[in-house]
Amino acid sequence: MVKYTSAQLDDVFQALADPTRRAMLKRLAKQSLSVGELAQPFAMSLAAASKHIKLMERAGLIDRHVQGRTHVCQLNAAPMHAGMEWMRHYEQFWTPKLDVLEALLRTEEKTASTPQKARRKR
Amino acid sequence: MVKYTSAQLDDVFQALADPTRRAMLKRLAKQSLSVGELAQPFAMSLAAASKHIKLMERAGLIDRHVQGRTHVCQLNAAPMHAGMEWMRHYEQFWTPKLDVLEALLRTEEKTASTPQKARRKR
């Protein structure tokens, strides 16, 4: 199990926090694309698209290999793993809580003075 | 299966793209806390912490209920679900690829013309 640095998470989440970039990644999931191809569907200059790509490169989500005059971008989803792992710890909180018990237990963890039926100790 | 809006994802990923905010959420996973309590561990002004909290509120990750003069913040992890679902589509790409085949298939989809070992030159 790998450990991820905070800065890594910063960069990945940051990269994903923009619809243009998410759309680019989506396309890259199907095939590698040049900068120009990646930019084409968007109503923005090439320079703007180039900046988005650079930001994703910084996050490690895109690998680039220059081939002649074109730069081919390839998805590298691996860094998302870090974000996924981070979020996974919270999955329990949106997962249907079939029992109020679980919530109560968490509350009591803090309270620590309500002995109720068991748990008393510490 | 719920569908998530792009703006929702923007806000959630944005909220998670900062170590201070992630640390705050981590503490809220254990117990609800007032703004002051939430801010206490950090070397920053209350005003700064207050802004972080507001940003997470905007993302729906924190619910606030005012109780007298203190504002109690409660984790609401549900919006993370959207981010998790989005990422899940990419899980296949960092998951161990036991077969090179899959990668090849994706590549060929694009190439479609390079005849084998040729590729001579250029």
Next chain:
DNA sequence: AGTATATTTAACCATGTGGTTGAATGTACG
């Protein structure tokens, strides 16, 4: 009423983001 506590608001600063246009760089091609 007056004071202390909890939090937000306002004004400000430096830096980042998302975009533009125009010039520079590097590579391919006739």
Next chain:
DNA sequence: CGTACATTCAACCACATGGTTAAATATACT
């Protein structure tokens, strides 16, 4: 060699961020 193409760089703009301090608000306490 000269020109076209692919992409970046530089300068600029408006606005968001992450932080500060100081003042404003709201509630509680005596």
